[in-house]
Amino acid sequence: MARVALKGVRKDFGQTKVIHGVDLEVADGELVVIVGPSGCGKSTLLRMVAGLETVSAGEIAIDGRVVNQLEPKDRDIAMVFQNYALYPHMSVYDNMAYGLRNRGMAKDEIDRRVREAAKILELAALLERKPRQLSGGQRQRVAMGRAIVREPKAFLFDEPLSNLDAKLRVQMRVEIKKLQRQLGVTSLYVTHDQVEAMTLADRLVVMHAGIAEQIGTPLDLYARPASTFVGGFIGSPAMNFLPGHAENGTVEIGHGVSFALPGQAARGDVTVGIRPEHMTLNHGAGMATLPLKVDLLEPLGAETLVYGKLPDGLEVTARVHGETQVAIGSTLPFSVEPRHVHLFDKASGKRLP
Amino acid sequence: MVEHRPLAKLVAHLILCLGVAVVAFPVYLTFIASTHQPADIVNGTMGLLPGSMGLTHYIDALFVGTKQIKSTPVLQMMANSLVMALVIAFGKIAISIISAYAVVFFRFPLRMFFFWMIFVTLMLPVEVRIYPTYKVVADLGMLNSYAGLTIPLIASATATLLFRQFFLTIPDELVEAAKIDGAGPMKFFRDVVLPLSRTNIAALFVILFIYGWNQYLWPLLVTTDASMDTIVYGIRRMIVTSDANTDWHIVMATVMLAMLPPVLVVIAMQKLFVKGLVETEK
Structure with missing residues (x-):
């Protein structure tokens, strides 16, 4: 568990400037949701924190350590992807254990962590299955499990519920929130769905064209939108x-x-x-x-x-x-x-x- | 869909049976001939039923070969062919899966240039570049060796392309998830890419094994020593066009033996082969 701090973070793809300087402090154990329309740079921002994109300018620090030059595996973060990105040929157990094995963790410690995560996520009966034998919601939970067993400093969620049907999405939303409270892990969560954003977030970042338009609690943003964009984006209709x-x-x-x-x-x-x-x-x-x-x-x-x-x-x-x-x-x-x-x-x- | 058209079904089956017969009959005839006395084959009194010799000609072929013109025993030729087919198949798969991995998953200068270089070699099969290739092999002293038989045939653009197409279907997120899970490029290759390519490798193995087994022109050029004969080329050597008589019974048995390994490979790997060609599930 740790704080995540972004200072003047910018991203350019050649001439195109995608992110124009974002400042954000995520407190220990806080769940911050980054929300915005597609193309606003929210996923790019998250991927920069994960180390999947380089940082053009500015500074990203996790737990006080600047990670700009660190590879993803050295940042001590875990990420949940929109399409789950499970290894198709590995069992649920191996999917969760893979990252731990790569770190050279002892076998019984891996086993303990995987079984514990499986219990939390109600996957205990499915550990030997392959991802293709699971439903969308179960795959989603395996992806969560893969993040949990790592016991990372921060969780990064990249639109994790977008591939689920509406009912399951609401259900998983509640589960994610409960889980995050229970584990108390600092989390960054990207979504384009403002209802998801409002319900999950401790604090909300509304992104628009590469700029963080407003940062605040969901009700703050609802009650006092800082711009017409935020006003129009938060709240439905x-x-x-x-x-x-x-x-x-x-x-x-x-x-x-x-x-x-x-x-x-x-x-x-x-x-x-x-x-x-x-x-x-x-x-x-x-x-x-x-x-x-x-x-x-x-x-x-x-x-x-x-x-x-x-x-x-x-x-x-x-x-x-x-x-x-x-x-x-x-x-x-x-x-x-x-x-x-x-x-x-x-x-x-x-x-x- | 409900289909109830008995007549159409019958016609379709008749056509299919005819097709099978056209392919199978010569094979059957070859088998029958291999069980008859040599004289019966030559003067045409052989008939369509198995002869009196049983499988004795096969034993002769395997361990002795033809006698009128001394040939290498078929067992030796099959061993040569097997080495050649296996080395070519594994060599091609190994080289092309690595080059496809490099082209798809790494960003390096001139990446597309190298990809097109590989692609362009599709236009240069052995037959087209046979003289320079022969010259190189001869100058390196690889004539009459397994190295000379196999190495020039190992580079493969087709297999590289096939693997590239498959690798492109692996989602970026999987690569990224592996990065976060702490898998470096080699680990990712071994733990994720190789297992996922299993069926593709199997399909390619079948195709390439048969390709290697059926090579005729290249062995004809680089081997002059009879002990290096491959079976497909060896059959040609058994058939005499001048004064002496051809041992047709041995030739027929050899032909049957030559067909066996590819058939076995196809039968053994059929399931994986089909899966490798049609699989879409990731």
């Missing part, structure tokens, strides 16, 4: 963005709709962000009304997603209680509490305080 103009503590979004935002000092053109779940049909004092003409409904049982347009044609999504009666074509007077209105600079997309 995505945050609504409306163009607006701020002046003297009020924000106008056209058609005479304006919010009073006491204490808001911003002036000029802004982007207003409102989450669908904060669109409410309950009016309180001083709340502006957004007349939404309903185009489409998605009833999910507990809740209903309402897709509609504002008078100026902007598309907006709202989330209402499942029992609310809504008719397509009708116009509903939604409103938002001022504390749920996010303001971003129009040009840079950065959050305004």
